[in-house]
Amino acid sequence: MTKLTIIGAAPSNFVWTCRIACAEKGVEYDLVEARPHTPGVSAIHPLGKIPVMRHGEVELFESKAICSYIDRKFPGPGLIPAGxxxxxxxxxxxxxxxxxxxxxxxxxxxxxxxxxxxxxxxxxxxxxxxxxxxxxxxxxxxxxxxxxxxxxxxxxxxxxxxxxxxxxxxxxxxxxxxxxxxxxxxxxxxxxxxxxxxxxxxxxxxxxxxx
Ligand SMILES: N[C@@H](CCC(=O)N[C@@H](CS)C(=O)NCC(=O)O)C(=O)O
The missing domain is CATH 1.20.1050.10 (Glutathione S-transferase Yfyf (Class Pi); Chain A, domain 2)
Incomplete structure (x- = not known):
C-alpha cells in the first residue's frame, strides 16, 4: 500500500498529533521535515501552515482532517468512535x-x-x-x-x-x-x-x- 507522508516540523504540536494518530493505528509514514510557508507546504495548505499530508493522489491540510483520514483509511484501534x-x-x-x-x-x-x-x-x-x-x-x-x-x-x-x-x-x-x-x-x-x-x-x- 502507498506510504503516507506527513510534511511539517516535528516540534509542531499539530504535526505531533498526526504522528500520534499514525502510531496509534500502526500506520507507517515518512515525516518530511518542512517549516511553515515553505514551497512543499504552501503547495498543499493555502495559508502555508503545517502539517500537510500526502497519500498517493490524496493531499490534505488541517490536522483534524488528516487525523480523520488516517483513522478511517487504515485498520487499527479507532480514534473516533463509530456511535x-x-x-x-x-x-x-x-x-x-x-x-x-x-x-x-x-x-x-x-x-x-x-x-x-x-x-x-x-x-x-x-x-x-x-x-x-x-x-x-x-x-x-x-x-x-x-x-x-x-x-x-x-x-x-x-x-x-x-x-x-x-x-x-x-x-x-x-x-x-x-x-x-x-x-x-x-x-x-x-x-x-x-x-x-x-x-x-x-x-x-x-x-x-x-x-
Ligand atoms: N488549524 C491548523 C493549525 C496549524 C498551525 O497553526 N500550525 C502552526 C505550527 S504548530 C503553523 O503552521 N504556524 C505558522 C503560521 O500560522 O503561519 C491545523 O490544525 O493544522
Missing amino acids: AHGAALVEQWVSFVTTSFDPLCMRQYALGYFFPGTPDKSPNRAIIDPSVPKLGPMLAIIDRALAATGFLAGPSFTLADAFLAPIMHYLSKLPESSAELARNARLNTWFEQTMARPSVASTMPPPPPAR
Whole structure:
C-alpha cells in the first residue's frame, strides 16, 4: 500500500498529533521535515501552515482532517468512535482544544517563551503575562473533563487526547503552566500516563531550541 507522508516540523504540536494518530493505528509514514510557508507546504495548505499530508493522489491540510483520514483509511484501534454521541464528544473536545486551548496555551503563552521575537531572545513578557491568569481556569476545565473516565472524551484514548497531549508536554516545560498542572491532580495523572503511552513517547520531538 502507498506510504503516507506527513510534511511539517516535528516540534509542531499539530504535526505531533498526526504522528500520534499514525502510531496509534500502526500506520507507517515518512515525516518530511518542512517549516511553515515553505514551497512543499504552501503547495498543499493555502495559508502555508503545517502539517500537510500526502497519500498517493490524496493531499490534505488541517490536522483534524488528516487525523480523520488516517483513522478511517487504515485498520487499527479507532480514534473516533463509530456511535453518534461518542463521535460528537470527540469532535467537541478536539474543537475545544484547537480553538480555545491551543490559542491561549500555545499561540500566546508558550510561543512567548519558545519564539519570543525579543531582541535578546528573552521571554516576551508582553505576550506571556496577559495569558498567565487564564491558564488556571483553562487547565481546570480539562481537569474536570477527565473526572468521568480519565480520558478526555469517553472511556478510552481518542483523537481528543492526541490533540491535547503535545500541548500539555510543552506546558509542562514552562514555569507558570507547570505550576498549574501540579495543582490539577486528574490532569497530572492523565499527563503522566499519556506521556508514557508508546504512541506519544515514540513520537516525542527533540527539545525546543535553548532560550
Ligand atoms: N488549524 C491548523 C493549525 C496549524 C498551525 O497553526 N500550525 C502552526 C505550527 S504548530 C503553523 O503552521 N504556524 C505558522 C503560521 O500560522 O503561519 C491545523 O490544525 O493544522
